[in-house]
Amino acid sequence: MGRPRPSPGNSGPPHLAVVDEPQGSSVRGEGDRLLEPPELLRLEPEAADELLDRLIATVPLRRPFVGVPDAPGTTATVFGDTHGDWRSTLAACTRFLADPGRSFLVGLGDYIDRAPADCGEGSVANALYLLQLAAEYPDRVLLIQGNHETHRKIPVLPHELPEEVDQLWGPVEERYWRLLELLERGPLAATTGSGAYLAHGGFPLAPGDVPFPQELLAPTDDGLAEVVWGEPAASRSHRGFVRPFTEEELDRFRRRSGTSVFVRGHDPDLTGRPIYHGHCLTLHTSRLYERFGGVVVARLPMGERVEDCSGIQIDHLETEGRSYPEPGG
Ligand SMILES: [Mn+2]
Numbered sequence: 001m002g003r004p005r006p007s008p009g010n011s012g013p014p015h016l017a018v019v020d021e022p023q024g025s026s027v028r029g030e031g032d033r034l035l036e037p038p039e040l041l042r043l044e045p046e047a048a049d050e051l052l053d054r055l056i057a058t059v060p061l062r063r064p065f066v067g068v069p070d071a072p073g074t075t076a077t078v079f080g081d082t083h084g085d086w087r088s089t090l091a092a093c094t095r096f097l098a099d100p101g102r103s104f105l106v107g108l109g110d111y112i113d114r115a116p117a118d119c120g121e122g123s124v125a126n127a128l129y130l131l132q133l134a135a136e137y138p139d140r141v142l143l144i145q146g147n148h149e150t151h152r153k154i155p156v157l158p159h160e161l162p163e164e165v166d167q168l169w170g171p172v173e174e175r176y177w178r179l180l181e182l183l184e185r186g187p188l189a190a191t192t193g194s195g196a197y198l199a200h201g202g203f204p205l206a207p208g209d210v211p212f213p214q215e216l217l218a219p220t221d222d223g224l225a226e227v228v229w230g231e232p233a234a235s236r237s238h239r240g241f242v243r244p245f246t247e248e249e250l251d252r253f254r255r256r257s258g259t260s261v262f263v264r265g266h267d268p269d270l271t272g273r274p275i276y277h278g279h280c281l282t283l284h285t286s287r288l289y290e291r292f293g294g295v296v297v298a299r300l301p302m303g304e305r306v307e308d309c310s311g312i313q314i315d316h317l318e319t320e321g322r323s324y325p326e327p328g329g
Contacts, residue, residue, distance in 0.1 A: 034132050034136065035051070035132065037086040037089075037122075037125035041121060041125050045169040048169050049175070052178045054135075055132070056181075059131050059185050060134065061185045064188045064217055064218070064219060065188065066189075066190040067190070068142070068190055070302070070303060071104070071193065071302040073303055074104060075104070075299050075301055076105065077095045077104070077297055078263055078297060078299075078300050079107055079285040080285045081146065081266065081283075081284050081285065081289070082111055082126055082286050083114040083123075083288055084112060084115025084122030084125070084286075085126065085288060085319070087118070087119060087319050087324060088285050088295050088317055089111075089126050089129060089285070090129075091319050092297045093129075093130075095297070096133075100137055100140055105142070106142045106144065106190070106198055107130060108144055108146065108200050108263070108264060108265035108266075108283060109149055109186075109266075110147065110148045110265060111127050112127055112148050112161045112183070113148050113160045113161060116288055117326060118323050118324040123160060124161070127161075128179070144186050144190060144198060144200060145184065145186045146228060147200060149183045149184060149186065150184070154224070154228070161180065162176045188200075188219065189216050189227055192300065193303075194303060196260070197254070198262075199230075199262070200227065200228050201227060201231060201265070202226045202230015202264070203230065203245070204219060204223035205242075213257070222242075225241065229242050230242055230245055231245070232247075232267070232276065234247075235269060247279075250279060254279065260279065260307050260308060261278070261279050261307075261308055261311075262279060262281070264283070268293070269292050270282035270292075270293070274308075274309035278309040281309045281312060283297065285297055287320070295316060297315050298312050
């Protein structure tokens with residue numbers, strides 16, 4: 001355990017605030033350890049407040065766009081929407097934790113809301129578990145925001161996080177706001193030196209003359225919506241909130257961003273199915289949607305260049321097709 005890092009502060013909207021660059025130090029104090037989801041669900045209100053205090057002091061505040069440089073010999077475990085299914089999150093994180101020095105963990109957003117019954121207040125447990133990892137491994141873990149994390153900017157339904165917080169620790173609204181603020185510290189999008197663009201839904205459709213990556217570092221309201229709510233025209237689950245992107249638009253975005261493949265979440269019906277000639281891959285990592293394509297994560301090379309989805313391995317997690325006893329039951 002090292003010296004605790006200074007708080008990134010909260011003087012403005014997280015997306016606009018100055019980033020606290022990761023320093024790589026361990027952030028837990030003496031006796032602190034990674035709390036597993038079942039333990040998180042048993043925390044007393046005071047202990048929950050202490051954990052939130054610690055996370056607020058230590059979870060890195062990212063810029064809206066993060067470029068992860070080449071990291072030869074490493075891979076990233078990339079997971080899609082977990083929606084409170086912390087049992088699947090644990091299975092994904094186990095792969096990362098097996099060798100954190102030579103791997104990365106990237107979440108594509110939507111960590112909360114719609115939790116399975118066998119996960120209890122799963123949004124809270126899932127979020128707090130992942131945030132602990134983001135604090136512990138600041139140079140290895142990225143929690144990209146989905147359209148459920150940007151609820152304050154663009155309201156989403158269902159949004160069950162506030163009720164879950166009340167259910168666990170009583171009606172103290174402050175805890176919900178603190179937890180949501182922590183989830184807002186993740187970037188909206190990232191690229192890897194190996195050629196992947198990572199975001200929850202899409203990319204800015206009309207950046208005009210704004211050069212990459214400025215379109216993501218300071219997104220317009222439309223650009224933000226297109227990144228977190230974006231969907232390909234090839235998806236059957238059109239929410240219609242933003243105009244779906246075409247293959248030609250993705251090709252243009254790939255050229256201007258210097259990336260070759262887009263890895264995203266958001267649309268269950270496309271789970272594990274490459275589209276647009278192998279240049280767009282959608283992941284879901286929740287049992288809620290497993291009927292569409294399973295509970296999957298991707299192994300993304302972080303060193304050698306990936307030209308399309310054929311360079312990315314898709315793994316089905318052991319939670320697929322399973323149900324578990326309800327926690328505390
Ligand atoms: Mn989504």
